[in-house]
Amino acid sequence: MEKYDKLEKVGEGTYGKVYKAQDKTTGQLVALKKTRLEMDEEGIPPTTLREISLLQMLSQSIYVVRLLRVEHVEKNGKRLLYLVFEYLDTDLKKYIDSYKRAEGQILSRFPSRVIQSFLYQLCKGVDHCHSHGVLHRDLKPQNLLVDKEKGILKVADLGLGRAFTIPLKSYTHEIVTLWYRAPEVLLGSTHYSIGVDMWSVGCIFAEMVRRQPLFAGDSELQQLLHIFRFLGTPDEEKWPGVSSLRDWHDYPQWKPQSMANALPLLEPEGIDLLSKMLEYNPSNRISAKEAMEHPYFDNLDKSQF
Numbered sequence: 001m002e003k004y005d006k007l008e009k010v011g012e013g014t015y016g017k018v019y020k021a022q023d024k025t026t027g028q029l030v031a032l033k034k035t036r037l038e039m040d041e042e043g044i045p046p047t048t049l050r051e052i053s054l055l056q057m058l059s060q061s062i063y064v065v066r067l068l069r070v071e072h073v074e075k076n077g078k079r080l081l082y083l084v085f086e087y088l089d090t091d092l093k094k095y096i097d098s099y100k101r102a103e104g105q106i107l108s109r110f111p112s113r114v115i116q117s118f119l120y121q122l123c124k125g126v127d128h129c130h131s132h133g134v135l136h137r138d139l140k141p142q143n144l145l146v147d148k149e150k151g152i153l154k155v156a157d158l159g160l161g162r163a164f165t166i167p168l169k170s171y172t173h174e175i176v177t178l179w180y181r182a183p184e185v186l187l188g189s190t191h192y193s194i195g196v197d198m199w200s201v202g203c204i205f206a207e208m209v210r211r212q213p214l215f216a217g218d219s220e221l222q223q224l225l226h227i228f229r230f231l232g233t234p235d236e237e238k239w240p241g242v243s244s245l246r247d248w249h250d251y252p253q254w255k256p257q258s259m260a261n262a263l264p265l266l267e268p269e270g271i272d273l274l275s276k277m278l279e280y281n282p283s284n285r286i287s288a289k290e291a292m293e294h295p296y297f298d299n300l301d302k303s304q305f
């Protein structure tokens with residue numbers, strides 16, 4: 001790791017710290033991410049190798065953060081792997097927060113054409129993963145990196161969690177956020193599909209518009225109740241099979257609220273797209289590819305992507 005100058009800690013995520021660093025020879029800025037993948041006597045386990053080559057393949061898209069190198073490090077007799085990524089200014093959470101702090105001032109609006117462009121790029125990145133048979137499963141603003149100057153958004157934090165279940169606590173014992181989790185996951189479905197990512201995309205879309213999370217639950221039950229209160233309690237008619245899911249109970253009955261009233265800043269095409277992303281039945285939920293063709297994007301200059 002002598003090749004790099006560690007500059008500052010930029011993130012403390014689910015599995016460890018992420019540092020901004022500079023390559024001493026080329027001057028390139030990179031993000032160093034220590035993985036929890038340890039090597040054994042024989043070197044890198046084959047499952048790990050598979051994950052890394054998948055990540056390398058996916059990061060060929062400009063809408064997925066680029067994995068530049070993998071470095072092996074010996075530390076206190078332990079052999080660790082560092083992933084070296086291209087560096088981006090910020091993540092979408094910090095970006096949204098910067099607008100929040102500016103509230104009340106003239107520059108406080110998150111321009112709707114930026115939201116449209118970010119959502120389109122997010123769909124591109126997600127579609128890229130899905131067309132390679134990979135689900136992200138943890139899409140949230142912290143896992144989307146932003147280049148403010150160029151107006152680019154990229155999907156990050158991909159791949160390494162797939163062989164494992166989504167952790168409930170991070171290594172600092174912080175609770176992992178449930179806010180972007182699809183209702184079928186919260187209800188204990190073991191059948192994951194691309195719909196789990198598209199639900200998260202919908203939550204992120206609404207959060208860009210509102211500048212605050214759409215469903216901010218602090219437990220799995222509270223998270224479900226937030227969703228039901230807004231979209232109405234699902235039933236067999238809206239979502240065939242829902243009452244056979246593992247964690248289904250008799251929940252309070254709510255009627256759906258008007259999405260347009262809840263998101264007055266979003267134009268009707270946007271409301272329509274959002275409602276298709278927040279569709280209860282995962283098999284009817286819009287895919288990333290379909291979303292990219294939605295009329296909401298009609299006035300976007302797609303040739304720039």
Ligand code: ADP
Nearest residue numbers: 011013014015018031085086087088091142157
């Ligand atoms: P974790 O699995 O720990 O959540 P992430 O890859 O999501 O790891 O990184 C944690 C945080 O570090 C991100 O939310 C982001 O703020 C920052 N970060 C990660 N990768 C980069 C990068 N390539 N450039 C800039 N910041 C990054």
Ligand code: MG
Nearest residue numbers: 013142143157
């Ligand atoms: Mg993360």
